[in-house]
Amino acid sequence: MWRMDAVLLVAVLALTVIGTLLVWSSTRTWAPGSTGLVKKHVLNVAIGLTLYSVVSMVDHRLLRAYAPLAYAVSIAGLVVVITPLGSTVNGSHSWVMLGAGFAVQPSEFAKLGLVLLMAMLMAQPAEGGDRPRGLDVTLGLAASAVVIGLVMLQPDLGTAMVVGVITASALVVAGVRKRWLAALGLAVITPTTMAVPRSG
Known part of the structure; x- marks a missing residue:
């Protein structure tokens, strides 16, 4: 349907x-x-x-079932970028050349993978409540931190900020407590601060 x-x-x-x-x-x-x-x-x-x-x-249940796999594949793509297989375009080492003039930017797929994973995690309310479980929120923040960290190794600050916004939006829509948003801030700032010197 x-x-x-x-x-x-x-x-x-x-x-x-x-x-x-x-x-x-x-x-x-x-x-x-x-x-x-x-x-x-x-x-x-x-x-x-x-x-x-x-x-x-x-069917949204199918998307839910494959969300972890989509995230894992997107992370694998980000890892490939920081290997010799990655290519630099416009000063950002964030592309993988496929040949015949075609190239892919794994960070774009990582955004989609993270969206699916966050939706899956945030849609599971704690027993007796309407907010996500603390464990699921922690897993979501960890997943976001991994993406941001790998993206900043390229480095690509713009994409890292977009990932941060995606994560924050998911948390706000899910109605999580403010302390989790503060944790997200640390998840974004820490890897960004560590990787910024590489872009200089």
């Missing part, structure tokens, strides 16, 4: 249209007559909307 959140869909479509217009507006000023970037953006949008449609038809 196709499960679709109408509000989310409208918000995504609105942001997509705005983003496309911004790409078109910014590229036509410095590259008149060039539509390459706009076409690439539209292609990415089409791929994203297709994936959205496919995922919306998947």
Whole structure:
């Protein structure tokens, strides 16, 4: 069955249209007559909307079952990046070249893996309550810290901050206590502080 959140869909479509217009507006000023970037953006949008449609038809229980595997695979990808198999693009050692001009950025898949894992953990309320168990919150923070630490070894501060926001959003929506948000702050700041000197 196709499960679709109408509000989310409208918000995504609105942001997509705005983003496309911004790409078109910014590229036509410095590259008149060039539509390459706009076409690439539209292609990415089409791929994203297709994936959205496919995922919306998947039973959420199946996503829950495969969440740990998705996270583990994404972590493996981040580990590959920091080996000689990784490649540097625009000063960030965060890519894996596949050949024939194709490359992947494992940190993007790590975001998805973390989202699935956090959703799985935060959806399990403690017995007799409506908040996640302390153990599940701890596991979620640990999972986030691992992703942030590996990302900062590249280094990629922007992605690390996005991961922090993803984790914080999951905790807030789950209604966790403020002390867990403070712990998240430490999970973000500590590996970031340790890795920043490498980017200098």
